[in-house]
Amino acid sequence: MSALPSKGPGGQRPPAPRDATLSSLAPTSTSPSSFSAWLGVVLVVVLFSGGLFGYDQGVISGALTGIKSSFALSPLIVEVVTSWVTLGALLGALAAGEIADRIGRKRTVLIAGALFTLGAAVQAFAPDTAILVAGRLIIGAGVGVAAVAAPLYAAELSPAAWRGRFVSAYQLAITIGIFLAYLVDGWLSSNESWRVMLGAAAIPGLLLFVVGLLAPESPRWLMKMSRRPTAIIELKKVSPKVDIEAELDSIDLALSRESSGATWGEVLRPEWRRPLMVGLGLAIFQQVTGINAIIYYADQIFGAAGFATEVSRTTVTTWSIGGVNVLATLIAIAFIDHWGRRNLLLTGLIGMTASLLVVGAAFRFIAPAAPGAAAAVAGPSVAGLVTLVGLVAFIISFAFSLGPVVWTVINEIFPGRIRGRAVAVCTAVNWGSAFLVSQFFLSLVDGIGSSSTFLLFALLSVIGWVWVYVCVPETKGQTLEQIQLIWKKKAA
Ligand code: BGC
Secondary structure (H helix, E strand, O other), X not given: OOOOOOOOOOOOOOOOOOOOOHHHHOOOOOOOOOOOHHHHHHHHHHHHHHHHHHHHHHOHHHHHHHHHHHOOOOHHHHHHHHHHHXXXXXXXXXXXXXXXXXXXXXXXXXXXXXXXXXXXXXXXXXXXXXXXXXHHHHHHHHHHXXXXXXXXXXXXXXXXXXXXXXXXXXXXXXXXXXXXXHHHHHXXXXXXXXXHHHHOOHXXXXXXXXXXXXXXXXXXXXXXXXOHHHHHHHHHHHOOOOOHHHHHHHHHHHHHHOOOOOOHHHHOOHHHXXXXXXHHHHHHXXXXXXXXXXXXXXXXXXXXXXXXXXXXXHHHHHHHHHXXXXXXXXXXXXXXXXXXXXXXXXXXXXXXXXXXXXXXXXXXXXXXXXOOOOOOXXXXXXXXXXXXXXXXXXXXXXXXXXXXXXXXXXXXXXXXXXXXXXXXXXXXXXXHHHHHHHHHHXXXXXXXXXXXXXXXXXXXXXXXXXXXXXXXXXXOOOOXXXXXXXXXXXXX
């Protein structure tokens, strides 16, 4: 699709000249504009998408017992029921990039809402395993599509000065979703309740669809599609105080400087290799430092650390992992646009390394039972309590750094023409890494022991720190168009 602006009515200005200077990309929206009701709609879309992502990712562990007693499941099918959400998410994320570039960010969010509703309903009413698995795949696709569309939507519609907070609100919603899933798992443990647990996502899914219908389209995508008159209308809604023409000219100039043809090949072009490396590296380090080993297996880790009763394990998992995760994400929302992405990442990785070292050391003093084994002792030992403190410190450190910042940076570093596809690749790699870590965590514990497994995560956090220090640029407060200049300057 051509990058030229529309020739339609509306008195729009002619396209920015190709030889315009880079200073034409001067900030037009770096100072906070007023918070319009339309930005509220954008925020609701982001919150519902993230919340459904977190809920659907977290709820299955509590639903499995009931599912197993309703259908006679072989171990293989149990694994399929559990993990095909990840498979669906991977495929959904890859497809969403193309869809978001072709039909727009808003309609992609609508597709996510429809998939969430459909998938939740199919699972809730599944008469047999085959239909249940189909429902898992559909909901997985919804998670993947939302994981690409919602932060992309937030990044493109929020004013530059608030962008970090908007994308972090998406992460906040993921953590609230995980927390709610832990709570629901604790409340509804009787057999047939699994249908309610899985089906409950249909209501917010439907609400996401309805709010999505009202939501504005991304002016950046509209400009990419040469629809300037509509872009003017949509930009006025979310940023009524900015100089609309200047802002659109700046977007237009950035688009005109990019070569045409948004193909997959273009995502891999040498000029975009650096942002792609930054995006992929962040996506991988977010997962290989162990977050989902802890989110998925917290219950078992606490069991091995001496929390003997199910009630004590559920309570400590829900509040010390789920609750703390939500609260600590608020730190990122408060600081990401002032303190910057790099500072949060570097500080968080130091906290993650230190806490993983503490957990690794504590496990040296805990009887060498695998996290999967039942605890033999009646209560947590000192080493068990130290493990608890270490894990809480890890969750806090992750929640104000790698959790929100990775999604923020991935969604702001790519040029408009390839943004959808490039974000999709990074998101799919993030899901792939999550899948591998959660798949191999227990085998790793079996093979090298709990202590060494956490020390390995600590080592990867140190490598992550060095990599962030060297490779990740600061992007706070800059418009998406200015950020693209970072790569051009580096290449020069
Ligand atoms: C990650 C998820 C993780 C969640 C925990 C997100 O940023 O992408 O994999 O489960 O944070 O809060």
